[in-house]
Amino acid sequence: MKIYLALLLTVIFSAASIAPSFGAGERFALVIGNTKYPDAEAGLLKEPINDARDVAEQLRRGGFTVDIGENLTGDGMRRAFERLYGKVKPGSVALIFFSGFGVQSSRQSYMIPVDASIWTEPDVRRDGFSLETVLSELNSRGAAVKIVLIDASRRNPFERRFxxxxxxxxxxxxxxxxxxxxxxxxxxxxxxKISEQGLxxxxxxxxxxxxxxxxSEALQRVRTxxxxxxxxxxVPWISDSLTENFFxxxxAPLPGSNPTPPAALPPVVAQPLPQPPTPPEIAAAPIQKPAVVTQVPSINPEKRVALVIGNSAYRNxxxxxxxxxxxxxxxxxxxxxxFxxxxxxxxxxxEKTLQxxxxxxxxxxxxxxxVVYFAGHGIEVGGVNYLIPVDAALTSDRDVSLEAIALDQVLTVIARASKLRVVILDACRNNPFDSQMKRTVALRAVSRGLARVEPNDNTIVAYAAKHGETASDGDSSNSPFTAALVKNLQTPGLEIRRLFDTVRDDVMDLTDRRQQPFSYGSVTARQNFYFLAPKS
Structure with missing residues (x-):
């Protein structure tokens, strides 16, 4: 019996040693290349179909079962996503590659089918496919690893209509x-000129x-x-929240081997599309020049950590x-x-904020x-600044210290960082609790915006708007303050003191000088601090 058991274990471990190990479970991919957009002013794109075929072939070699679609209409994309959803099981891998036109609307990104008829921004949400919705569906099906690769950051072909x-x-x-x-x-x-090169x-x-x-490392290499x-x-953008290793x-295949990829599913090719009816005359809107963020990755030997909080869904x-x-x-x-x-x-x-x-x-x-970054509601009561959690009711001024987080608590949390401590508050909005808040102490003032602060050495506190003033949310995906902050902190060689000065200038330009960010505190003059080091 012991001999049989030993032989069985030998077979099992031998098989395990030669079995491929890709990480996670079964692998499924949906690859879409859309080139023919008859309703888009840009017309025909050159690269997406060939790119999609090349990506699909490589994914098959990596063990993926691949469904590839070319020039998909809205119905075609819907069916393709439904097929992918139907395959996904708990623990599996789901990958999406999309090349074509992508458009953002209401702070979400949409993949656009070739028959989309887009004349107003709501049409994007009607005809496009929300990336967040797709990821949410894959997650609900139990996919352990979800990967999305989007080559769609082209100039919006419908921009003149908006x-x-x-x-x-x-x-x-x-x-x-x-x-x-x-x-x-x-x-x-x-x-x-770069898009045409397919870089x-x-x-x-x-x-x-x-x-x-x-x-994660492979995509960082691509970016670099x-x-x-x-x-x-x-400058490619990456969002990474993988919780397990994935390859x-x-x-590598053995020398001289020629691994056969899984059988290819035939491309789904859309039928010729009818030309859309001629729309009513619409005045062209001024075209805004897209922002180009300059980034050069660098390896920083310092230990840099950050807590980033965004509170949108206030309950009261x-x-x-x-x-x-x-x-x-x-x-x-x-x-x-x-970082x-x-x-x-x-x-x-x-409770979750405290945790x-x-x-x-x-x-x-x-x-x-x-570094702590907070976006949401903030309030000053009696000269003390508070960050407001989403479940705060604040029916009385004495509730503030019980239901909100004092800025001093945040400063205490970061006090033991050895070189630099930074708190960034995009929270200087109009106080929405003011009209419902009962005053219990006559001298307990509730003011506009936040109060000025005097932090310790090597500590900076940056407000989206100067003390006593309020900030704007803006009309785009990010507030004017955050848009300027992200642009500048990714600029190589911009020392932190100058960085916040430049953010201030950019926001004042964006808001016609109606909003003036302000930073408080001081850092040693004996050392320069960079979010992104100068180019070597």
């Missing part, structure tokens, strides 16, 4: 276990062919090479549109400039830099 619009794609609020990559930075587009997909194919490279090759004109290709006052997306944008930017730990939290009540601060205090202890 009264106003935001260029490029918006940050995605993704569930855990998700890896998302855009071909360029948020709210930016790939310059035409992003070319480098993507190189990296996903590399055996035994973690997916694209930035260098484009001389920072194209596009786990093991109106919802704020921007903070969730502002927080996601800031968190992604901090990761990309080299080793970024804790992103959204819509926190009081997040406790957890972050442990990370901040012994760090070189500790």
């Amino acid at each position: 009264r106003s619009y935001s260029a490029g794609l918006a940050p995605v609020i993704a569930p855990g276990g998700t890896l998302v990559m855009y071909s360029t930075a948020l709210s930016s587009v790939v310059p035409d 992003f997909v070319r480098e993507l194919l190189k990296e996903i062919r590399a055996p035994e490279v973690l997916a 090479v694209v930035i260098r090759a484009s001389r920072s004109e194209q 596009f290709l786990a093991k 006052v109106a919802r704020l549109p921007n903070p969730q997306h502002d927080a996601a944008t800031v968190a992604a930017a901090l990761r990309q400039v080299g 080793q730990s970024v804790m992103l939290q959204t819509d926190l009540g009081l 997040a601060l406790r957890d972050f205090a442990r990370a901040a202890d012994g760090s070189d830099w500790a």
Whole structure:
């Protein structure tokens, strides 16, 4: 009996040693290349179908079951997504590659089918496919790893029809276990001359062919090479919340072997489309030049940690549109400039806010830099500043200290960082609780905006608006303050004192001088501090 058992174990371990190990469970991919947009002013795109075929072939070699669609209509894309949803089982891997036109609307990114008839921004939400909705559905089906690769940051082909619009794609609020990559930075587009060269997909194919490279590392390599090759004109964006190791290709093939990929599913090709009816005459809106964010990745030996909170879904006052997306944008930017730990939290009540601060205090202890970013409602009562959780009611001024978080508590949390401590508050909005708040103490003033502060040495506190003033949410995916902050903290060689001065100038330009950010505190003159170090 012992001999049989030994033989059985030998067979099992031998089989395990030669079995491919890709990470996670079964692998399913949906690859879409859309080129023929008859209703778009840009017309025919050159690259997407060939790119989609190349990506699909490589994914099959990596063990994916691939469904590829070319020039898909809205119905075709809907059926393709439904097929993918139907295959996904708990523990499996789901990957989406989309090349075509992508448009952001109401702070979400949409993949556009070829028959979309878009004349107003609501048409984007009607005809497009929301990236967040797709990820949510995959997550609900139990996918352990969700990967989305979007090569759609082209100039919005419908832009002249909109009264106003935001260029490029918006940050995605993704569930855990998700890896998302855009071909360029948020709210930016790939310059035409670079787009025609297919730089992003070319480098993507190189990296996903590399055996035994973690997916997160592979995409960071793509980003690095694209930035260098484009001389920072194209800066891919990555959002990474994977919770397990995953490889596009786990093991290299043996010398002389010629692995046969799984049988290919035939491409789904759309039928010729009828031309859309001639629309009524619409006046062309002024075209805004898309923002181009300059980024050069660098390895920073310092330990830098951040806590990023975005509170949008307030329960007792109106919802704020921007903070969730502002927080996601800031968190992604901090990761990309080299922060080793970024804790992103959204819509926190009081208890969860306190727990997040406790957890972050442990990370901040012994760090070189500790940064806290908060977007949401803030309030000053009696000269004390508070950050407001989403479950606060604040029916009385004496409730504030019980239901909100004092700024001093936040400063205490980061006090043990050895070199630099930064608190950034995009929270200087009009106080929505003021009209319902009962005053119990005559001298307890409730003021507009936040009060000025005097932090300790090597500590900076930055407000979206000067003390006693209020800030704007703006009309685009991010508030004016956060948009300027992200742009500047990703600029190489911008020292932190000058950085906040530049943010102030940019916001004043964006708001016609109606909003003036302000920073308080001081840092030593004996050392320069950079979010992103100067180019060597």
